[in-house]
Amino acid sequence: MGKSVEKVLFLSLLIIFIIFSTSPALAAVSALIAKDSNGELYQFDYKLLLNSYALSLLDSPDGLYSSFVEKEAYAFLTENGRYISYRGVLDNYALAIVSNGNFDLEKYLLNKEAELAAMPGNIKKVSINSGNIVYTPINLEEGAAGKPDNPDTGVKKPINEPGENHNTGNTSKTYVMVDVNILNLRSGPGTNHEIIDQLSFGAILEVTDEQKEWLKVITMDSKSGWVHGDFVKKADLKSKDALRGKVIVVDPGHGGVDPGAIGFSGLQEKVVTLAVGQNLESLLQGAGASVIMTRTGDQSVSNTKRVEIANKARADLFVSIHANAFTSPDANGTETYYYENNENSAASKFLAQAIQGEFLSTLGLRDRGVKEKNFFVLTNSEMPAVLVEMAFLTNQKEEELLRDAKTQKILAEALFRGIESYFLSYR
Numbered sequence: 001m002g003k004s005v006e007k008v009l010f011l012s013l014l015i016i017f018i019i020f021s022t023s024p025a026l027a028a029v030s031a032l033i034a035k036d037s038n039g040e041l042y043q044f045d046y047k048l049l050l051n052s053y054a055l056s057l058l059d060s061p062d063g064l065y066s067s068f069v070e071k072e073a074y075a076f077l078t079e080n081g082r083y084i085s086y087r088g089v090l091d092n093y094a095l096a097i098v099s100n101g102n103f104d105l106e107k108y109l110l111n112k113e114a115e116l117a118a119m120p121g122n123i124k125k126v127s128i129n130s131g132n133i134v135y136t137p138i139n140l141e142e143g144a145a146g147k148p149d150n151p152d153t154g155v156k157k158p159i160n161e162p163g164e165n166h167n168t169g170n171t172s173k174t175y176v177m178v179d180v181n182i183l184n185l186r187s188g189p190g191t192n193h194e195i196i197d198q199l200s201f202g203a204i205l206e207v208t209d210e211q212k213e214w215l216k217v218i219t220m221d222s223k224s225g226w227v228h229g230d231f232v233k234k235a236d237l238k239s240k241d242a243l244r245g246k247v248i249v250v251d252p253g254h255g256g257v258d259p260g261a262i263g264f265s266g267l268q269e270k271v272v273t274l275a276v277g278q279n280l281e282s283l284l285q286g287a288g289a290s291v292i293m294t295r296t297g298d299q300s301v302s303n304t305k306r307v308e309i310a311n312k313a314r315a316d317l318f319v320s321i322h323a324n325a326f327t328s329p330d331a332n333g334t335e336t337y338y339y340e341n342n343e344n345s346a347a348s349k350f351l352a353q354a355i356q357g358e359f360l361s362t363l364g365l366r367d368r369g370v371k372e373k374n375f376f377v378l379t380n381s382e383m384p385a386v387l388v389e390m391a392f393l394t395n396q397k398e399e400e401l402l403r404d405a406k407t408q409k410i411l412a413e414a415l416f417r418g419i420e421s422y423f424l425s426y427r
């Protein structure tokens with residue numbers, strides 16, 4: 001993951017959920033100070049953050065919490081300028097929401113760290129310059145969340161070179177990609193028009209009209225509306241049917257006599273990889289791809305055979321699905337592998353990054369990174385190939401996730417989107 005991508009992902013995790021009407025006894029809190037993986041500090045509006053967390057608990061028991069732990073959220077800032085520790089607070093607050101119970105904020109007060117001044121509001125980058133605290137507001141005007149490492153969102157970027165939109169002489173369409181975490185889709189060209197939907201980072205839009213800095217667009221699920229041109233970038237797509245006709249080998253790891261890793265309470269890797277693989281198969285087929293499964297049931301398939309299947313089919317991609325294991329139950333997170341020393345290494349790496357990114361933004365487990373390794377199925381396949389270790393079966397919480405049919409579907413969707421963005425944007 002690039003650092004800036006990781007930062008965007010971190011922010012996007014915080015902005016996923018917007019409104020959660022009433023909150024118990026937290027009126028006194030005004031903001032949260034958090035540090036990202038680069039050590040940069042951000043101040044967030046507390047409601048957004050806490051409500052996201054509470055909602056994520058209801059939805060999946062470990063969703064955002066791990067991201068907070070990873071990214072070192074510091075403290076909550078109260079309106080009277082005091083700080084409370086985040087660790088105890090998050091769980092108890094979420095519990096209070098879930099059980100309609102009471103939440104005693106005062107229990108979590110910290111006595112120090114009051115250096116960072118109180119400033120309620122939206123997201124601000126906090127930095128120290130010659131001993132002074134500097135707040136850089138992140139532009140939230142039209143994208144609900146700005147991109148912190150791209151402070152020039154005020155600069156108007158033309159989406160098309162002059163004339164480009166209409167003189168192509170063929171039926172090629174113009175596509176743009178949402179370049180902020182959340183972007184409002186409005187009923188007309190201006191902020192006075194009603195918000196009809198919110199689009200998330202990476203969403204592909206077809207441009208059908210322009211009015212000053214506003215673009216009329218159609219979303220992939222056929223909603224029509226207007227977005228501000230500053231928050232999208234041109235997507236050079238071959239077509240929105242990027243997957244049509246592609247041959248993709250889906251390789252559910254292990255099977256038959258080889259159970260793969262055995263989970264914390266006995267879940268077998270071969271069961272999970274097949275379930276995710278079958279979900280992925282139907283998503284890819286739905287998008288018009290031809291899918292070849294290296295196994296469709298509980299069969300033993302050698303690695304040689306898996307590669308042979310892919311090479312014989314002259315497949316466009318090889319995607320091997322695995323779940324991880326370690327001697328310590330503490331090991332956790334997602335990692336994606338590719339092989340570096342062949343002609344497809346750049347493509348494989350791009351695919352690995354795209355898939356890893358989707359896993360992080362979807363499940364939010366620990367980012368163990370995109371890694372290079374000479375796994376047999378990666379070194380011997382003659383097309384771009386990746387192997388993803390989705391999560392750790394030997395970790396109790398992650399085993400629960402991997403066992404859950406809903407999560408298996410989410411994992412397949414993450415793989416699908418990674419594959420889709422490979423075909424949309426890799427050249």
Ligand SMILES: [Zn+2]
Binds near residue numbers: 253261321322
């Ligand atoms: Zn495996």
